Amino acid sequence: MVKRAQDWIEVRPEGLYVRAGGFFVDPLRPVAKAVITHGHSDHARGGHAEVIATPETLAIMGLRLGEAAGGTRRPLPLGQRVRIGEVEVWLAPAGHVLGSAQVVLEYAGMRVVVSGDYKRASDPTCQAFEVVVCDVFVTEATFGLPVFRHPPAMAEIDRLLRSVRIFPERCHLIGAYSLGKAQRVIALLRAAGWERPIHLHGALQAMCALYGQYGVALGPLCPATLGSRETRSDLAGEIVIAPPGAIADRWARRLPDPVICLASGWMRVKQRARQRGVELPLVISDHADWDELLRTLDDVRAPEVWVTHGREEALVHAATQKGIRAQALALLGYEEEEG
Ligand SMILES: [Zn+2]
């Protein structure tokens, strides 16, 4: 008799294994069958024989991994049910990045939701998080400390645009993770009325084009390519977006007196901003903050919660105080994301 989720879901060295279905969710190593929540590289690794994910996530994996994306790719649109082994599986939107999904697992009268990464704040570039009431909720805890409270993203964009107005002779260079954050920043700028072309570092162009193919309107974008030794004085007063790793590059120094910005939930920690040479930190995150994590535990009404991926201890403690059976799920190998 199956009484507990632990009887059919377990942690193996490869990752979270759904034994009753014979598949892994976001495995860390190549496996026979993987269900993938979203395209970030610590979740969507290459080399699996069979990959099940939303069509958007499969496209993102194809773009990032090429041939290594996996053998058989089975698209599973949001809300559509499929039976894998003895388990009913469907995907619900997670509100994290384009195509991101929570994996809903139903077996033996029990429902387990593996949320992957998620956020509750609105994001014009992906479908909003859907609350799925369940028996066991597996949650991330990237920002699982009370100090992490993200301000409204639009307020951060307003600060950015104020700086652009104050320094018309300077270029604003925003570091933003290539999948999700960059496109969200662009969409927010458009919503705030910034109509001028936005200039992109080469590493962001293909992903922005893919978002466009999936109907996410980003407005006029153009490449911020810099020939060797060339200075782009024409970029004064303009906005340039680059991966976080590029904002301290030699490349960046050829922009006209750039104001270095970084869009990340980690920018809440002033020391981190200072360490990375960020003049204008923008606290914009694609992960739930502390309040969103707690609100989500209330919303999904799960009597049991497994916490992974970040600062498990504080969230386990807070959940326990709510009367929830909570435990840290020791899933090794997840890296800290750009947040
Ligand atoms: Zn992610």
Ligand SMILES: [Zn+2]
């Ligand atoms: Zn993650």
